[in-house]
Amino acid sequence: MFARVRWILLVTLLVLLTATLGVSAQTTPDENTLVIGQSVDVGSLEPSLVGSRAESNIFGHLYGTLYDIQSDGTLAPFLANSYTISEDGTEWTFTLNEGLTCHDGEALTAEDVVYTFQRAANPENAFTGNTVGFVFPSVGFVDARAESDLEVTIITDRAQSEPLRLGLLSEVYLHCKDYYESLTLEEAAENPVGSGPYRFVEWVRDDYVLIEKVDPEAPGFSRIVWRVIPEASTRVAELIAGNVDIVANVPPDQVAAVDASGVATVQAVQGTRRMYVGFQFSEAFADSPGWEAIQNTDVRVALQYAIDVPTICSTLLGTECTRASSMVNPPNDNPNLVPYPYDPALAEQLLDEAGYPRGENGVRFEMVLMGPRGRYLNDANVVQAIGQYLTDIGVQTTVEILDWSSDYLPRVREKNVGPMFFLGTGGSTWSALYDMADLSAPDAGTNYTNWQNAEWFELWDATAGATPEAERELINQMLEVFYNDPPWLLLYFQPDFYGVSNRIEWQARRDEQVIVTEAALRP
């Protein structure tokens, strides 16, 4: 009996040994294949459901857009080559390039662009992605109309800043009518046919998406594999092992290991996501400790001096960073505004002058600071640090860390967070107004602080239809208002860390997009 058991064990060991000598999976890099590791999978392959950065990374290769947002923030012609604007600014007519086709060979004309927009807007389709959930309300989309085979007009209900609208419309993925009309929504969600430089090949859910280049002569790798690797340590291990070429969100504590591997290096870029602490103005928080104090503009200005942002960046985020002077990403911000320096003595002096001296126990007033865990880079530790800086100047701060998706996000969306709360919101490289649209109206969904500065909103309304010069002047004025009556405690633009294999040449972008159409093997 025991002899038999020994034989079984021996055979099992041999099988395991043989297995370890097998070939690797098909999703490994080679001279024609670029492999990218990202933390989440696409939820669907329906272009009108794209809502996350992980999805737009892939869709940005599969689908063309009217214009293209370049890595430096400029807007360049893509499937359209020019546009004109009606006198009242509500109708934009784009001229498409000649000879466009979708990946199934169907010609892409103005009628297809109209169909794309109308299909996305159709309430029966109940799409909830970026196009219908953000772009259309932001531009005031009404309808689209084909003027000819190559001319299409996008009709809106308002005049708007030119770069803002052009950038927003450049987020709509264009596709052909005949193919998508022939599919049910369920079929379309699994069988994308796009109009971009790469075509769809295969999607194994929660495993990988494989796409291949349409034009063999075009620059870039022939095949791109987007692997789903949720755990950051595993992504880094795959990068160092040479199984992946690019990974996003390298943890700061693993940057040194990647750089020392000799296989890959980390590119740290200042991202466009604005990280801040919001001051809650909603009277629903009137009974919360500290709420009354932060209604005072002088107190909010004083607190700006209490936080050592460069130290937070270097110690908790693993990189140097510049403190934000406004809610707008450079270089579109107001160049005359200087970031608040770290000066706790001045902060204390300003709080004294504002009528909040230290009490006998050293406390000026108490405060609750809320923050999420697991959403932003080292978020919980950053919030703890901010809480300590505030406590150091006599603002006795209680830090409450909440789970992002189940607790914090619903509170933020319901504007039920505060009196002070840590948050980051996505920004852009191509429009100051895009970044400022968080505060587009007193009741805007993203006005999480419920800030009601009348001057700001009057100036915002004045930007509609303004000339580019006048618009720039209005933006600068608004940012001064924001600086002097701050609804945010300004922090930093979140740095992003990309691990990049030494075998390729590729430059990370600031806007969190992983676009690899021009990535190439190192010579």
Next chain:
Amino acid sequence: MMLAYIIRRLLQSVVVIIGVTLLSFLTLHLAGDPTYLYVSERASEEEIIQARQRLGFDRPLPVQYFSYLGGVLTGNFGNSLRARQPAMELVLERLPATLELTIFAMAISTLVAIPIGIVAAINRGTPLDGGIMLFAMFGQSIPSFWLGIMLILAVGLGLRALPISGHVPFLEPLFSGNFQLAASNAPETLRYLIMPSITVGVFSLSRNARLVRSAMLEVLSQEYVTTARSKGLGERVVIVRHALRNALIPIVTMIGLEFGFLLSGVVVAETVFSWPGVGRLVFNAITQRDIPVVQASVILFSFLFVGLNLIIDIIYVQLDPRIRLR
């Protein structure tokens, strides 16, 4: 007798499954309004209201629940709110990968635990026994997340002996009748399975080893074992034929429960090793509050768990004729 017992147990199972769906439904809704996960962060209040109506989240909770339950009874588990695909289809698509992992982990935890538990028992008080128990304590103490990362660093990255992450399907082509692909994939599947399975199974392995040891020690002290020995039977015959069979009863009970434990434990391994299984699907669905997917998964897991325990109960009878079904 047996048929009546099975029917009675199945009816009990229906009650259990309905209870589980109710609890999971309430838990998800108590965590906040899921509408916000399906609109842009810049959506206006009006758009949020429209989305809430469209998604059906504006209805009273009991109405939402009974509407869902009615769908389940007619085989309609609803569509995933994110993927726009039938929720159960998404779950079933990933089930083979999870079964591969769970079955392999269960095999490791059982096939290794039984011999080392026996060895520890028959060498009670020796350094060998102490070493095995130390290993068992270590296996029960280390967090599976940490173990997975360590395996990746040591075996995957250091030795380059096994793939760091990923999956090559075996059961999926097997279930779909593509036997040739399943056979050709088998060696690769095995390579990819080893580290995740150890990560999932090491806790169970350790616990089972301790259980086998204590069960064996108890049985070995019984009079019939002494009788067997005094009859002059060889030690191997005494252990395998007389002691082990009786010691297996509590172990079989544990294996039934083990399946549910392993199913819940695969979430960590599936995340660390990028294994495209149900555990990760459920975890993501919970964080995104994709309620139809969570509920489809819960129901499927409940069925699996209840069904397996029913099978275990039937196996009891085969193992021990003294047990009668009631």
